[in-house]
Amino acid sequence: MTKFELAKAYDFKATEKRIYKFWEDAGYFQPTNDPNKPDFDPTKKPFVISIPPPNVTGKLHLGHAMFISMEDLMIRHARMKGIPTLWVPGSDHAGIATQLQVEKALAKEGKTRDDVGRDEFVKLAWAWKEEYGGHIQQQIRRLGASCDWTRERFTLDEGLSIAVREAFVSLYEKGLIYRGPRLINWSPNLRTAVSDLEVEYSDENGTLYYFKYRLADGSGDFIPVATTRPETILGDTAVAVHPEDERYKKYVGKQVLVPILDRAIPVIADEYVDREFGTGALKITPAHDPHDNEIGINHHLEVINILNKNATINENGGSYEGLDRFACRKKLWADMKAANLVIKEEPYRMSVPRSQRGGEIVEPLISTQWFVKIKPLAEAALKAVQDGQIRIIPDHFTKVYYNWMENIQDWCISRQLWWGHRIPVWYCDDCHEVTVARQDPDRCAHCGSTNIHQDEDVLDTWFSSGLWPFSTLGWPEETPDYKYFYPTTILETGYDILFFWVARMIMDGIEFTGKPPFEIVYLHGLVRDEKGQKMSKTKGNVIDPLTVMDTLGTDAMRFTLLVGSTPGKDTNLSIKKVEANRNFANKVWNAGRFVISALEKSPAKPNGKARWTGADEFIHARMRAVVRSVNYLFENFQYGEAGRQIYDFFWSEFADWYIEIAKLQLEEGGDRAFYTAQTLVRVLEKCLRLLHPFTPFVTEELWQNLKKAIEESGTGITIGGDWAEALITASWPESMPEEEWENTSIQAFQTGIMEIVKGIRTLRLDNKVPFRDKVEITLVTTTLQNLISNDIPLISALCNLAKVNITKTLPQQEEFKNYPSTALPSSGSTLLFHLNNSSLSADKRTQLEKELRGISSQIDRLEKLLGSDFAKKAPPVVVQREREKLSAFQETAEKLKDQINAL
RNA sequence: GGGCGGUUAGCUCAGUUGGUUAGAGCGUUGCGUUGACAUCGCAAAGGUCGUAGGUUCGAGUCCUAUACCGCCCACCA
Numbered sequence: 001m002t003k004f005e006l007a008k009a010y011d012f013k014a015t016e017k018r019i020y021k022f023w024e025d026a027g028y029f030q031p032t033n034d035p036n037k038p039d040f041d042p043t044k045k046p047f048v049i050s051i052p053p054p055n056v057t058g059k060l061h062l063g064h065a066m067f068i069s070m071e072d073l074m075i076r077h078a079r080m081k082g083i084p085t086l087w088v089p090g091s092d093h094a095g096i097a098t099q100l101q102v103e104k105a106l107a108k109e110g111k112t113r114d115d116v117g118r119d120e121f122v123k124l125a126w127a128w129k130e131e132y133g134g135h136i137q138q139q140i141r142r143l144g145a146s147c148d149w150t151r152e153r154f155t156l157d158e159g160l161s162i163a164v165r166e167a168f169v170s171l172y173e174k175g176l177i178y179r180g181p182r183l184i185n186w187s188p189n190l191r192t193a194v195s196d197l198e199v200e201y202s203d204e205n206g207t208l209y210y211f212k213y214r215l216a217d218g219s220g221d222f223i224p225v226a227t228t229r230p231e232t233i234l235g236d237t238a239v240a241v242h243p244e245d246e247r248y249k250k251y252v253g254k255q256v257l258v259p260i261l262d263r264a265i266p267v268i269a270d271e272y273v274d275r276e277f278g279t280g281a282l283k284i285t286p287a288h289d290p291h292d293n294e295i296g297i298n299h300h301l302e303v304i305n306i307l308n309k310n311a312t313i314n315e316n317g318g319s320y321e322g323l324d325r326f327a328c329r330k331k332l333w334a335d336m337k338a339a340n341l342v343i344k345e346e347p348y349r350m351s352v353p354r355s356q357r358g359g360e361i362v363e364p365l366i367s368t369q370w371f372v373k374i375k376p377l378a379e380a381a382l383k384a385v386q387d388g389q390i391r392i393i394p395d396h397f398t399k400v401y402y403n404w405m406e407n408i409q410d411w412c413i414s415r416q417l418w419w420g421h422r423i424p425v426w427y428c429d430d431c432h433e434v435t436v437a438r439q440d441p442d443r444c445a446h447c448g449s450t451n452i453h454q455d456e457d458v459l460d461t462w463f464s465s466g467l468w469p470f471s472t473l474g475w476p477e478e479t480p481d482y483k484y485f486y487p488t489t490i491l492e493t494g495y496d497i498l499f500f501w502v503a504r505m506i507m508d509g510i511e512f513t514g515k516p517p518f519e520i521v522y523l524h525g526l527v528r529d530e531k532g533q534k535m536s537k538t539k540g541n542v543i544d545p546l547t548v549m550d551t552l553g554t555d556a557m558r559f560t561l562l563v564g565s566t567p568g569k570d571t572n573l574s575i576k577k578v579e580a581n582r583n584f585a586n587k588v589w590n591a592g593r594f595v596i597s598a599l600e601k602s603p604a605k606p607n608g609k610a611r612w613t614g615a616d617e618f619i620h621a622r623m624r625a626v627v628r629s630v631n632y633l634f635e636n637f638q639y640g641e642a643g644r645q646i647y648d649f650f651w652s653e654f655a656d657w658y659i660e661i662a663k664l665q666l667e668e669g670g671d672r673a674f675y676t677a678q679t680l681v682r683v684l685e686k687c688l689r690l691l692h693p694f695t696p697f698v699t700e701e702l703w704q705n706l707k708k709a710i711e712e713s714g715t716g717i718t719i720g721g722d723w724a725e726a727l728i729t730a731s732w733p734e735s736m737p738e739e740e741w742e743n744t745s746i747q748a749f750q751t752g753i754m755e756i757v758k759g760i761r762t763l764r765l766d767n768k769v770p771f772r773d774k775v776e777i778t779l780v781t782t783t784l785q786n787l788i789s790n791d792i793p794l795i796s797a798l799c800n801l802a803k804v805n806i807t808k809t810l811p812q813q814e815e816f817k818n819y820p821s822t823a824l825p826s827s828g829s830t831l832l833f834h835l836n837n838s839s840l841s842a843d844k845r846t847q848l849e850k851e852l853r854g855i856s857s858q859i860d861r862l863e864k865l866l867g868s869d870f871a872k873k874a875p876p877v878v879v880q881r882e883r884e885k886l887s888a889f890q891e892t893a894e895k896l897k898d899q900i901n902a903l
Numbered sequence: 904g905g906g907c908g909g910u911u912a913g914c915u916c917a918g919u920u921g922g923u924u925a926g927a928g929c930g931u932u933g934c935g936u937u938g939a940c941a942u943c944g945c946a947a948a949g950g951u952c953g954u955a956g957g958u959u960c961g962a963g964u965c966c967u968a969u970a971c972c973g974c975c976c977a978c979c980a
Contacts, residue, residue: 772935
């Protein structure tokens, strides 16, 4: 007797926390790296993932839930395969995001960052990190993430700061980092430069302003020009026209006057100008537009910056000085109108650059910043993918990657922020040379002066993220971790940060370690709402993973995310799906309860040899097939499909069929009961292993209970292998070679028991005979007789039959004419339902004829098929399969005709 | 402008080595159920797999063209 009283429903709330603690305390997440430990094997290639570090002050959202589920799946699978497995967790200091939060908190006290000063601000930011930084790590634990918390890292850690310093200095020494004035994207609210990637363009309604550029010669002649940003007129240093434009050719070389300011600027000719667009004349503002900047360089134009750092107009704007850029736009335009310099305004659809973080309009302007000369790094990174050293999944993102790498621009890495890695550059106040050093210097490396000061800027957050796979393992030190675990195996993340992060890690990895930092890039899709829309607070369609876990359980949510996703494709999440998977977790739980209860009905291990029933063989054969298929799918990164197949097998074959049959087989007692219990245990146990990477909690809890129950049952049931300490360390089911009996067993069960039982169920429903009424049937068959001879009691019990008759030919007695019947086309058999109801007989002919029509069309189709080249050219196995189908159909058709004739 | 993806049941989506009139969940309809599970069971209805060609004995699956939807990159004053 087992003393197991498992709850009727799976109680995930009670289970999840306890199980997680059990795993963590037992040290399962922590691979050994100690040569003195017995389980350390330096010849084994470890499986390693570095977590995409979430923002340290972030809150868990579905994007996190997605990658945690995905990576935990990979990690658990590898761990079960017996591979030394490491998943390095950590978080990112998230320069701009965190600084904004701290500034927001300050703003509540009516202060700005300037009020408190840099040192104090950084202290506040650290305090903020200490207070909120742990939250997301706790939330990641709730997801069941089996990462090694003893190796947790933070991008501003001491070790990682050393890595950042090393990376910067080494790039600088190679001439791959330079400083200079260039046109960059300026974020006025944040008062920092941002990289091109951090600018997002949005299509918005704007205005195209047409105005007059008067000639300086006082002729009163003018060139019409259009712009979307009138305030930039203040910084114009030329007007460009196309060299062959008949309208404006004559003006080239002459001077025109900047409106209001009356500054004289040249008219130049450049082929870049599109004669068709606008007025065909282009104002040139080299300081505030990328193209204009290029043209300016080619024509040696003056560069006039008109903006302050907060996007107000500076001293170059004359009377507009101090005005905000947009206020200036209004006022300048009004003034121009008054001066009769305005032609017209028209509505215009334009693409507006906005800051990814703050959302405000970004201004292109000239500023002195630090840049990485990226082309040499990109070339090597490109090659690593081309050569197959790194494989990107799904494949089509390879092209996206190439496209980006081939057109890459230098990367602006300096940020005018306070929260981040300070740029390791010191300026000498005496000789004005720069000192770039790994250790903080106390004097100038050139003149020895102690009058030096460090660069005020910090590095782009992504600069440190790019080093993540190796900086977290100890680089630049040759630590044991670095030597053993680097390069990592898979980099798993969303495709939205392919450029931000993945591409940079590849470039940095190759540059600094000489090796690609990982072998596989697996990109998952974004999680959207059930209609496929992006989740956003304003739309109110945000699903909070914490709430989902609270109400439906972590396993259900993980399973939903994993099974609903295909690599690289966005997935639409709806609560309905999670509910369905909550039901699945409960189904697993209850199947487990049943199997445990079956142990009570099983005697101890018998001496006799195993006697398997058709059902036993069927479920074993299907289990083997599922294991093979799941392994194939895992090898090809098709985790979603793998999960789906396990789900289907578990529910519609194991639970719906085998367990139902097992109930009857257990009643027989003796050996039959023993082998049934053993089959139940073995199949369930294997399913728990397969499911564990998807739904770790319910499977672990059940597995441990099952193990204990078996030990205490005294049945001596084995699982054909060793039990492990815990499911998390149990071995992964490997594929077994396909054997002849598998197919035979599956075929036999499906065409025999399954089809007969389904047929009887259908007859019952069609004829409104409830299950509780016993009925008699006659099975007319030439093929199934031997196959099911032992299964008559089983079929009888499953269908509540009083009697089963088996004949080879249709009975000729008068009464049978009125019996409802159904054809079993895959075996060429017919089922007669003993129910003499003359009111039904009227319909019988039509029903039979309808069935016959269906079957006949199948026969026609197959005859045609088999008469075609198909028979000659298709593989014999395939042809044979169709032949068998045809003969079964033909037999069915004969029987149907006989019945019709007998009416 | 360049690139990529999608189009399969009422809805949301699976369906990767081409194998023969397509699957799931939810929804709908009907029936059932006190012993693993109502977080359940049995069944039904519902699809010419966007369109047009092509390759092949065979195409949802491969190729070409096309329509519509979506995304990414570059960005035109």
